[in-house]
C-alpha cells in the first residue's frame with residue numbers, strides 16, 4: 001500500500017547539510033500495522049512526513065496505493081492526500097472549533113454537503129467513543145479524548161492509510177493502551193493500513209505486525225514483530 005523507494009532527505013547544504021534520510025526503502029503491505037522505531041534524531045519524523053509529502057524527499061519515490069506522489073501536480077496531490085490520514089503527538093486540533101467541528105473540517109474542505117457531514121461526523125464520533133462530547137471544545141477534553149477526536153478527523157475522508165507521528169508520546173501509559181487498542185480495532189474493522197513512528201518498543205510490541213529500525217537516517221532492520229522478538 002505504501003512503497004518508499006530510495007528515499008533520501010538532506011536539510012540545508014554545503015557544510016551545514018544534514019542527511020536525515022539515506023536511501024530508505026520500505027514496503028508497507030495493505031492492512032498491516034508497521035512501526036518505525038529509532039532514537040531521537042534518527043530520521044523518523046522526516047520519514048513519516050515524506051509519506052504525504054509534508055516534507056519533500058531530496059531523492060526517491062513515495063508510492064501510495066499505486067500512485068507516485070512525487071510525480072503529481074499540486075491539484076492531484078490534494079486529491080491523493082485524502083487517501084492518507086495523519087495524527088500527531090500534540091493532536092493539532094483547532095481550539096476554536098468543537099469536537100464535531102474539528103471532525104467535520106476535512107469534509108467541509110472536500111465540499112461535502114451539510115447533511116452528509118452531519119451523518120458522517122456522528123458515525124465517526126461513535127467509532128471513537130465520543131458521541132457524548134460532540135459539542136465540547138478541545139480545552140475541555142483529556143489528552144486521550146483529544147487524540148480520539150484527531151483520529152476521527154483523520155478518518156473522516158475514509159483514507160486507506162493512517163500515519164501516526166508519535167501519537168501516544170504525550171499520553172500516560174493507561175491512555176496510551178486505550179489509544180493503541182482503538183487503532184488496532186480500526187485496523188481490524190476497516191482494513192486500514194497504519195504506519196507509525198515511535199521511540200517506544202512497547203508500542204511496537206502491542207500493535208505492530210512489522211517493525212523497521214532506523215538509525216542515523218538508514219533503515220537497518222525490517223521484519224515481522226513476532227520474528228523480531230523471538231530473535232532479538
Ligand code: ADP
Pocket residue numbers: 011012018019020038039040041042043044045046047
Ligand atoms: P526523529 O524524528 O527520529 O527524532 P528527525 O526526522 O526529526 O528525527 O530528524 C532527523 C535529523 O534531521 C536530525 O539530525 C534533525 O536535527 C534534522 N532535521 C529535522 N528537521 C530539520 C529541518 N527542518 N532543518 C534542518 N534539520 C532538520
Ligand code: ADP
Pocket residue numbers: 096097098099100101102104114117118119121122134135
Ligand atoms: P463549530 O461551531 O465548531 O464550527 P459545529 O458544532 O457548528 O462546529 O458543527 C460543525 C459540523 O459538525 C456541522 O457540519 C454539523 O453538521 C456537525 N455536527 C455538529 N454537531 C453534531 C453532532 N452532535 N453529531 C454529528 N454531527 C454534528
